[in-house]
Amino acid sequence: MERLFKHMNKQIIETCDLLCENTFIFNHKWDMEVCKTPYTFPKEIIWNCIPFGDPEWTFMLNRHKYWIYLAKAYILTSNKKYLDTFCYQVNSWIDNVDISKDAFKDCSRTIEIGIRCLNWIKSLHIFKQSSLDLKNIETKMVNSLISQSKMLIDIYDDFRTLSNWGVMQNCGLISLALNYKESYPILNGYLTIALKRLEHQCIIQILSDGIHWEQSPMYQNEVLNCLLDIAFDYKHLNLDIPEFILNSIKKLAYSNAYMKKPNHYQPMQGDSDSTDLRDIITRSAYILKDGLLKYFGYHHVDPESLWDIKNENILEYEQLEIIQPNFTSVALKESGNFYLRDSFKEDSNYLWFRCGAIGSGHGHGEHLHFDLVCRGENFISDPGRFTYVENDPDRNFLKSCFAHNTTIVDNKPFSEFNGAWGIIKSALTTNSYHIFKKEFDFVEGGHLGYMFLPSPVIANRKILYFKTHNIWVIIDEFITEGSHNYSQIFNFEPNKTPEIINQKTFIKGNSTDLFMYWTNENVKLNIKKSIFSTEYNTKSDNYQIVSSLQGNGNKTIFTVLSCNEVKVENIPIFRGNKSHVPSTEANAIKILLDLHNSIIVFNGMIDINNQKKSYLIEDTIFYGKTGFIKKQDNEIKIEVIKY
Numbered sequence: 001m002e003r004l005f006k007h008m009n010k011q012i013i014e015t016c017d018l019l020c021e022n023t024f025i026f027n028h029k030w031d032m033e034v035c036k037t038p039y040t041f042p043k044e045i046i047w048n049c050i051p052f053g054d055p056e057w058t059f060m061l062n063r064h065k066y067w068i069y070l071a072k073a074y075i076l077t078s079n080k081k082y083l084d085t086f087c088y089q090v091n092s093w094i095d096n097v098d099i100s101k102d103a104f105k106d107c108s109r110t111i112e113i114g115i116r117c118l119n120w121i122k123s124l125h126i127f128k129q130s131s132l133d134l135k136n137i138e139t140k141m142v143n144s145l146i147s148q149s150k151m152l153i154d155i156y157d158d159f160r161t162l163s164n165w166g167v168m169q170n171c172g173l174i175s176l177a178l179n180y181k182e183s184y185p186i187l188n189g190y191l192t193i194a195l196k197r198l199e200h201q202c203i204i205q206i207l208s209d210g211i212h213w214e215q216s217p218m219y220q221n222e223v224l225n226c227l228l229d230i231a232f233d234y235k236h237l238n239l240d241i242p243e244f245i246l247n248s249i250k251k252l253a254y255s256n257a258y259m260k261k262p263n264h265y266q267p268m269q270g271d272s273d274s275t276d277l278r279d280i281i282t283r284s285a286y287i288l289k290d291g292l293l294k295y296f297g298y299h300h301v302d303p304e305s306l307w308d309i310k311n312e313n314i315l316e317y318e319q320l321e322i323i324q325p326n327f328t329s330v331a332l333k334e335s336g337n338f339y340l341r342d343s344f345k346e347d348s349n350y351l352w353f354r355c356g357a358i359g360s361g362h363g364h365g366e367h368l369h370f371d372l373v374c375r376g377e378n379f380i381s382d383p384g385r386f387t388y389v390e391n392d393p394d395r396n397f398l399k400s401c402f403a404h405n406t407t408i409v410d411n412k413p414f415s416e417f418n419g420a421w422g423i424i425k426s427a428l429t430t431n432s433y434h435i436f437k438k439e440f441d442f443v444e445g446g447h448l449g450y451m452f453l454p455s456p457v458i459a460n461r462k463i464l465y466f467k468t469h470n471i472w473v474i475i476d477e478f479i480t481e482g483s484h485n486y487s488q489i490f491n492f493e494p495n496k497t498p499e500i501i502n503q504k505t506f507i508k509g510n511s512t513d514l515f516m517y518w519t520n521e522n523v524k525l526n527i528k529k530s531i532f533s534t535e536y537n538t539k540s541d542n543y544q545i546v547s548s549l550q551g552n553g554n555k556t557i558f559t560v561l562s563c564n565e566v567k568v569e570n571i572p573i574f575r576g577n578k579s580h581v582p583s584t585e586a587n588a589i590k591i592l593l594d595l596h597n598s599i600i601v602f603n604g605m606i607d608i609n610n611q612k613k614s615y616l617i618e619d620t621i622f623y624g625k626t627g628f629i630k631k632q633d634n635e636i637k638i639e640v641i642k643y
Contacts, residue, residue: 001300008303009076016073019066020085026060028069029275029304032222033060033388034536045089047097048104054389056536058106063115064093064123071126072307078130086123087137094144099151110155111165113148117172118229120145121179125236126307142180146187149173153190161201163360164212164219170198171226178233195242202227202248210255211335215359216270217259221280224252228280231287232308246288253284257296258330258339261378262348267371268382269337269354271362273535279304286316291323296344329436331443338434340441342467347376347511349470349563353463355429355445361421365401367414367429367447368461374470374563375512378493380405383542384533390420394531394539403530407476408487409457414449425449431460435641441465442626442641455482462626464601464641469593470563475556475603475626483552488559490516490545494532498545500525505545516545517560517568519589523549554584554605560591567592571600575612576621588617600629 015027023040026033033056041049050058067086074082099108120141127134152169160166177191205213205223212220227249234241256277259267265274281297282305284290298305299322301314309317328341336356342349350373354366364382372380383403387395397403399420401413408414416424427449434443446460462475478486492498492507498516499506505516505525518525525547532542549557560568571590573581586604593599600617604625615622620629624640631637 001298001302005303012069012072012076015066015069016082016085019070019089020081024061024066026057026066028065030221030225030280031060031065032218032536033057034273034538035060037537044096045092047093048106050106054387054537055106056388059109059112062093062097062107062112064089064119065115067123068119068126068307071123075126075129083127083132086127090137090141094140099148108151109165110152110160110169113152114165114169114172114226117145117149117176118168118226121175121233122229142176142184145176146180146184149176149190153193156197161197162205162213164205164214164223167198167201167205167223168226170194170201171230174198174230175233178230178237178239199242199244202244206248206251207332207334208251209332209334209337210251210253210258211332211337212252213335213357213359214270214362215335215357216272216362217256217266218270218272218275219362220252221256221266221275221277224249224256224280224284227252228283228287228308232283235287236310241287249284250288250290253281253288253290253293255332256281256284257293258332259337259352260296261352261371262344262346262350262373262376263378264346267352268384268534269352269366270359270364271385271388273384273533275535278302282317283308285320286313289320291321292325294320295322295324329441331434331436333432333434336429336432336445338443340436340443340463340465345376349374349465349467351463351465351472353443353445353461355432355447355461357429358415358423358426361423363423363426364399364404365413365415365417366404366406367401367427367449368406368445368459369404370463370474371405372472372514372561374509374514377509377511379496379507379509379514380490381493381532383491383531385536386531386533386539387537388420392420395420397531398533402489403491405490406488407459407461407478408489409450409459409478409484410453411485411487412450412453414447414459430458433642439467440628440639441467444626444642453482453484455480455484457482457484462603464626464628466599469599471566471591471599472561473589473591473601474559474561475601476559477557477603477605478551478555479605480555481553483550484555486549486551486555486557488545488547488557491530491532492543492545494540494542496543498527498543500527500545512563515562515565517562517566518547519558519560519568519570520549523547523557556583556587556603556605558587558589558601558603560589571618573602574616576614576616577612578616579612581615586615590618596633598631600631602627602629 026035039051070086173194177187181187285293330339338353340351352371354369414427427447431446444462450457458479460477464473503518507514528544530544588602591599626642627640
């Protein structure tokens, strides 16, 4: 933790030294659109400037989160230059930006005004930890915020009711009112309005499983950060936090705990960066006094959370008893997110499977997508977002189905997008089903995104995870009466280079390796170069494995992934009368673990209508649609997962 404090404080000082030279970067871990390329204003700051052709830069400039950095830098160093820079920038913005004019439209969106309320007030709170006399600059700032907040009261519609924008504008109003309503009575009415609106938003925006409906952890956590900001306002003012705010924080924080990868980072679902979740879970655990959440966060107050929790309350967090989870895998059914694990340790296995609604314009074409972490090491991943610039080919690609670890039919998308934000159509999901047991996990999902084809296709994906063997079996099935080309896409982390050897792919890791097997000799495997973005405005090269298979009628593709080298083979299926079962009806593979141990995985695609309803698989009679037969020495164990 000491190292983390040193790193954070160094980043704060370095960033603020740039700010003192009129040079801007946006490098806070929760900045929604990071930009680490410095931009310097040679003279006065032009607040509506768009230097890199991306208006998101201008939005970030006008949110003023970096003013919090200036306040922290002053408290850490007592160097007056940080206070002087803060006062200069505050005066520059208030004196020059007229949010009523069209020229400043990129400075005056309601989302920016709401965030400004939070950031301005938080920066003032931090400066006040010193003995500074801030009365004049504080009065100027509060008067400006009250003037701006009139727009937050007046501009509120269906879009803002459902969008993360509305949460941010209402949280900004609440923070302003809580801190200054005694001096400015108009804010009492604003507080009543904003609380009523926010409660409605929390009801309809946060699903019962705790996922924010927009299906993007980056924006889910901006919503959570804003709720935490006002929760800390209530706490520091010795006021009771409204129950709906506490309940909303709990739901969002727990879904963060469930989605968190073994390295503690959020998956790059939708428009999300790879961001460590522990600090936001820590703040949630403190507000809720929740020992289980503390397990998922930091066990000691971290440098990001310290400024909210405050030094005098550190002991309160330290004394909060850590509660160990009594579960591993989690199904968030309402949002269609499933997290398969063997433990919550840093060297654990993790698979995130996605089969749910696309969400908002931040959603991507990720139906049936999965991320895979083997023994704590990232191998297969969502490749991120990179940019929001309209007509940018990278934006279009990274939102598309072809950038995700899913299946494609006839090289056509199952969901279609229009530009940076538009959704033309989204595949309807089906068949969400799961079983979590001590030895194995199973999850299934499907979609109807290919029903528009002349010969329609129902696409299903089943994933069977054998925990003690570090093996995942991906069963991709396509229900159709026609002839089609089927593809699978697998995106690898930039530091992973796949090597194809016949029907096997080998990916060397740092602490472990990954082996991938296809049993169908007609599956063609190709390596493609692609792009990968762990944070906004940052892009690197990576590799995709793309499989392809031509098929007529129902088709199943088995893909076996393992941390260890195994042998995999197709095995025939017969009926009770020894007649052969066609591959359009059912398929099975055998995974040979060693000379005495094997697992046979079975998958059927139709309801059995033959008078012989049982199957014969290696002299074992089996009935059902999906299951496995485990052979260990001379013992046989049958597990029917679906009938």
